[in-house]
Amino acid sequence: MKALLVRDIKLAFRAGGGFGLGLAFFLIVTVLVPFSVGPQQALLGSIAPGVLWLGALLACLLSLDRLLALDFEDGTLDLLVTSPLPLEGAVSVKALAHWITTGLPLVLAAPVLGVLLNLPPAGFGWLVASLALGTPALSVIGTFGAALTVGIKRGGLLLSLLVLPLYVPTLIFGAEAARRGALGLDPATPLLMLAGITFATVGLMPFASAAVLRMGLR
Amino acid sequence: MSIWQYANPVKFLSLSAKVQPVLWVAAGFCVVVGLIWGFFGTPDDFRQGSTVKIIYLHVPAALMAINAWFMMLITSLIWLVRRHHVSVLAAKAAAPVGMVMTVIALVTGAIWGQPMWGTWWAWDPRLTSFLILFLFYLGYIALWEAIEDPDTAADLTSVLCLVGSVFAVLSRYAVQFWNQGLHQGTSVPVATGGRTVSDVFFYPLVMCMVGFGLLFLALVLYRTGTEIRLRRTAALRARAGGNV
Amino acid sequence: MFDPHILSVSDLSVARGGLPVLAGVGFDLVPGQALILRGPNGSGKTTLLRTIAGLQLPLQGAISGADDRIAYAAHADGLKSMLSVTENLLFWAEIFGYPQIDPALDAYALRPLATRLAGTLSAGQKRRLGLARLMITGRPVWVLDEPTVSLDSSAVAMFADAVRAHLARGGSALIATHIDLGLDADVFDVSAFRAQTNARLGASDEAFL
Numbered sequence: 001m002k003a004l005l006v007r008d009i010k011l012a013f014r015a016g017g018g019f020g021l022g023l024a025f026f027l028i029v030t031v032l033v034p035f036s037v038g039p040q041q042a043l044l045g046s047i048a049p050g051v052l053w054l055g056a057l058l059a060c061l062l063s064l065d066r067l068l069a070l071d072f073e074d075g076t077l078d079l080l081v082t083s084p085l086p087l088e089g090a091v092s093v094k095a096l097a098h099w100i101t102t103g104l105p106l107v108l109a110a111p112v113l114g115v116l117l118n119l120p121p122a123g124f125g126w127l128v129a130s131l132a133l134g135t136p137a138l139s140v141i142g143t144f145g146a147a148l149t150v151g152i153k154r155g156g157l158l159l160s161l162l163v164l165p166l167y168v169p170t171l172i173f174g175a176e177a178a179r180r181g182a183l184g185l186d187p188a189t190p191l192l193m194l195a196g197i198t199f200a201t202v203g204l205m206p207f208a209s210a211a212v213l214r215m216g217l218r
Numbered sequence: 219m220s221i222w223q224y225a226n227p228v229k230f231l232s233l234s235a236k237v238q239p240v241l242w243v244a245a246g247f248c249v250v251v252g253l254i255w256g257f258f259g260t261p262d263d264f265r266q267g268s269t270v271k272i273i274y275l276h277v278p279a280a281l282m283a284i285n286a287w288f289m290m291l292i293t294s295l296i297w298l299v300r301r302h303h304v305s306v307l308a309a310k311a312a313a314p315v316g317m318v319m320t321v322i323a324l325v326t327g328a329i330w331g332q333p334m335w336g337t338w339w340a341w342d343p344r345l346t347s348f349l350i351l352f353l354f355y356l357g358y359i360a361l362w363e364a365i366e367d368p369d370t371a372a373d374l375t376s377v378l379c380l381v382g383s384v385f386a387v388l389s390r391y392a393v394q395f396w397n398q399g400l401h402q403g404t405s406v407p408v409a410t411g412g413r414t415v416s417d418v419f420f421y422p423l424v425m426c427m428v429g430f431g432l433l434f435l436a437l438v439l440y441r442t443g444t445e446i447r448l449r450r451t452a453a454l455r456a457r458a459g460g461n462v
Numbered sequence: 463m464f465d466p467h468i469l470s471v472s473d474l475s476v477a478r479g480g481l482p483v484l485a486g487v488g489f490d491l492v493p494g495q496a497l498i499l500r501g502p503n504g505s506g507k508t509t510l511l512r513t514i515a516g517l518q519l520p521l522q523g524a525i526s527g528a529d530d531r532i533a534y535a536a537h538a539d540g541l542k543s544m545l546s547v548t549e550n551l552l553f554w555a556e557i558f559g560y561p562q563i564d565p566a567l568d569a570y571a572l573r574p575l576a577t578r579l580a581g582t583l584s585a586g587q588k589r590r591l592g593l594a595r596l597m598i599t600g601r602p603v604w605v606l607d608e609p610t611v612s613l614d615s616s617a618v619a620m621f622a623d624a625v626r627a628h629l630a631r632g633g634s635a636l637i638a639t640h641i642d643l644g645l646d647a648d649v650f651d652v653s654a655f656r657a658q659t660n661a662r663l664g665a666s667d668e669a670f671l
């Protein structure tokens with residue numbers, strides 16, 4: 001398990017591994033927002049939590065199609081299936097590696113981008129908290145989508161189509177928590193709902209992902 | 219004798235051939251009579267005027283949009299547990315019908331909403347939920363199209379339907395939490411435990427709902443038959459190819 | 463030494479693309495034995511090997527003695543081009559819980575390449591690395607699909623030596639190949655087990671006939 005985690009993280013950092021792509025994408029999307037809606041500070045401040053959540057979600061989505069497809073193409077998945085590692089564990093670890101290399105940097109970068117979008121001072125803590133709590137769910141749900149589309153050539157677009165509707169509850173509760181935090185309201189309810197979604201998906205989705213992966217490889 | 223014998227594709231085809239004519243006639247009768255009765259046989263609403271009559275399309279379509287997904291959920295489960303081809307092909311056949319019903323519900327809703335609420339679209343929980351349902355249908359159909367091996371496609375789409383159902387319910391509550399809406403409560407009597415519309419409007423509405431249900435059934439039977447024949451052709455061709 | 467179980471295949475039918483290709487396949491593979499699968503292209507060798515390795519389900523029949531005992535290698539070696547030779551091997555060694563990679567490096571003369579990235583290796587060198595992986599699985603039954611593709615004659619000799627050493631330790635090997643490896647091995651010709659086109663073997667689409 002640890003070997004797989006270390007390997008995936010190592011691969012992400014090596015040339016062509018795609019580490020930082022999600023982060024760069026997040027930055028660019030955030031920079032483009034004022035160009036599209038105008039530079040009014042008040043407007044930017046009020047949409048900042050939502051924009052940052054959406055940007056993080058799309059940045060997460062960006063690297064999903066490499067998550068399992070590369071291992072499928074070079075035969076690693078076949079070998080992993082015949083290895084002593086339970087497939088449920090393997091997909092959980094791969095989702096964790098995805099979160100460490102994609103989700104975590106996004107969480108850390110979000111406050112900096114919050115400054116660019118004039119996020120109210122009260123919102124920073126809640127934005128980071130909601131992203132830290134919600135992005136693991138994005139990685140785990142995304143892994144399920146990647147498992148569904150693993151054998152499909154050019155499955156990237158289909159992957160987005162399948163995963164985005166599944167992201168709706170996470171996005172709603174995550175962005176709502178960040179928004180309430182920024183407005184100085186009590187964000188406890190959406191945060192708790194978000195935590196519920198994250199724990200449930202982290203606990204249950206790997207079983208669905210592994211089942212789907214077995215069906216797809218057959 | 220058990221119900222599962224109709225899970226055999228050939229038996230299913232012969233039964234469906236017998237039932238279909240009756241279904242089509244009954245569905246046509248109910249829809250036509252229900253709509254004519256609704257459009258011309260009922261008075262205008264004192265507040266909503268004649269726009270209220272779109273209810274006879276909107277409510278049955280919305281009802282079937284949800285029921286179609288529910289049916290797909292059940293037939294997908296049957297496929298995963300008992301591996302009956304007819305079951306999963308029925309789910310595949312129902313998806314586009316359900317998607318069209320969703321679109322009808324959304325479009326008629328917009329047409330109804332414009333004079334009532336003064337806007338074509340509002341991010342009301344019910345409308346938003348239907349939009350999300352539409353996306354789920356889209357993903358389900360796209361996944362079927364993308365996978366070459368029919369059994370793998372059946373497996374993966376079935377799991378997607380199951381997981382999607384959970385997330386659809388979750389989205390429903392998330393959306394409700396996110397925005398309290400404009401939409402009136404449901405008009406479907408079983409859901410409310412009583413009637414919310416008066417008798418004059420209610421009977422033609424029931425007629426339309428029954429008609430849409432029968433129409434859905436007939437369409438699904440017809441489309442399932444097509445899917446079965448496609449698979450049968452493929453199976454025969456594959457074996458003929460082996461002889462050459 | 464490995465556990466002395468026999469890999470036993472009986473009355474096995476396998477399908478490719480939903481159609482039966484082989485039917486009634488049966489053999490025993492005892493410790494110390496190598497079995498060479500032969501048959502023309504498309505005869506179902508790969509499908510048979512994948513089924514035995516547990517990567518797909520058989521239509522009919524039974525396989526015993528395969529659970530957690532098989533090391534599988536096929537055309538794709540599962541190598542990561544951005545990891546070095548050692549890193550690739552160490553990864554699989556950790557996954558299979560095997561203590562050392564040195565014997566594997568030596569057996570395929572990979573030591574001079576140890577720090578090179580796998581992506582910079584030639585096709586034959588990659589193949590050697592892929593085969594070296596088998597030695598660090600610690601699994602007794604090697605199931606190999608065309609293992610000698612893109613190997614030169616000296617590398618083929620390395621491979622044959624590795625198989626011999628594996629057999630001597632009580633392992634066994636099931637190899638689909640067209641070339642003569644110079645092994646003392648039995649030959650199993652799958653073309654005798656070709657499935658009849660219209661045979662009812664439980665293929666998924668038979669319900670539609």
